[in-house]
Amino acid sequence: MWENLITSLSLLRIEELKTNDPSRHSQLNLLLPEQNKSKDEDEGYGTKITLKKEDGTIFSSILFGMVDRSVGGISGGQFARFPNEDQTYLLKGAIRMPTTKSDWFESLLLSIKKDDVQKINLSNKNGIIEIQSKDDKLSLTMPKSVKFKIDDTQLSDARDVINSFYFYDVKKSTQKYSKNLPTLSYEVKDGLILTISSVNPDDGGESWVIIDAKSNDKKSEKIAQEINKKTKGYEFLANIITSDILRWKLKDLAAKDKNS
Numbered sequence: 189m190w191e192n193l194i195t196s197l198s199l200l201r202i203e204e205l206k207t208n209d210p211s212r213h214s215q216l217n218l219l220l221p222e223q224n225k226s227k228d229e230d231e232g233y234g235t236k237i238t239l240k241k242e243d244g245t246i247f248s249s250i251l252f253g254m255v256d257r258s259v260g261g262i263s264g265g266q267f268a269r270f271p272n273e274d275q276t277y278l279l280k281g282a283i284r285m286p287t288t289k290s291d292w293f294e295s296l297l298l299s300i301k302k303d304d305v306q307k308i309n310l311s312n313k314n315g316i317i318e319i320q321s322k323d324d325k326l327s328l329t330m331p332k333s334v335k336f337k338i339d340d341t342q343l344s345d346a347r348d349v350i351n352s353f354y355f356y357d358v359k360k361s362t363q364k365y366s367k368n369l370p371t372l373s374y375e376v377k378d379g380l381i382l383t384i385s386s387v388n389p390d391d392g393g394e395s396w397v398i399i400d401a402k403s404n405d406k407k408s409e410k411i412a413q414e415i416n417k418k419t420k421g422y423e424f425l426a427n428i429i430t431s432d433i434l435r436w437k438l439k440d441l442a443a444k445d446k447n448s
Contacts, residue, residue: 196263196284197237203265206276216267216276217253235285236271255282298353298399298415304377305347312370312389314437319343328441339443346433350374350382353399355424361398363387369398370434379405380412386434387423395431396423 206216213219214232221233234251241247252268259265259280266282269275308319309330318330326343328334349372369385376382381402386395401415426434 307375357425378407380408
């Protein structure tokens with residue numbers, strides 16, 4: 189996780205000065221990454237970490253390069269330099285980078301109490317399903333009548349999506365989306381509205397989703413802003429339960445025959 193990166197940065201110490209010859213930077217993997225014009229080749233280029241202040245201004249930038257296992261300690265050592273200086277250093281210790289993109293994010297995106305959910309709306313190519321939550325009881329309100337017994341567990345599953353919404357991967361949004369994406373919409377107390385939309389509705393398995401929050405009341409403005417700050421501009425890989433709910437047909441709410 190990214191916490192490991194912060195911890196490893198705090199433990200670094202300068203072991204010794206090394207070369208200040210810029211022609212040798214490539215040998216230590218300390219070339220500036222922004223100078224790399226190749227999509228497939230990254231040999232010789234460093235990992236640049238930039239620390240920013242609360243106001244967004246840069247506090248410091250450091251280039252990290254090749255690891256040297258000969259330096260004492262569990263992590264060995266690592267070559268580094270400041271981007272605007274030719275002088276290189278051998279550090280005692282090494283940075284611990286997150287291994288996947290999702291490790292840069294807190295995987296728990298949403299945590300809404302079950303009792304705070306007031307209404308759930310599912311809209312997809314199969315129609316519209318609406319579930320009402322009142323006094324800790326869930327009921328189907330659209331369509332108003334069905335010719336089968338409703339499985340209460342299914343209704344609970346739909347509500348519980350936002351009780352603890354974890355994701356398994358993340359990527360930047362690179363497209364404009366249709367206005368008719370399969371969407372789960374949640375009306376929560378204090379005027380908070382959350383929507384989760386599948387961007388690959390025709391695929392089976394786990395779905396990539398986009399998440400949006402709106403507020404109809406000043407009481408929920410802050411939480412809506414906090415959610416959008418984490419989700420805007422990204423797609424998240426949802427678990428299979430959430431993905432299947434976004435594909436639901438009305439008959440998926442039918443209670444299973446215990447004798448079958």
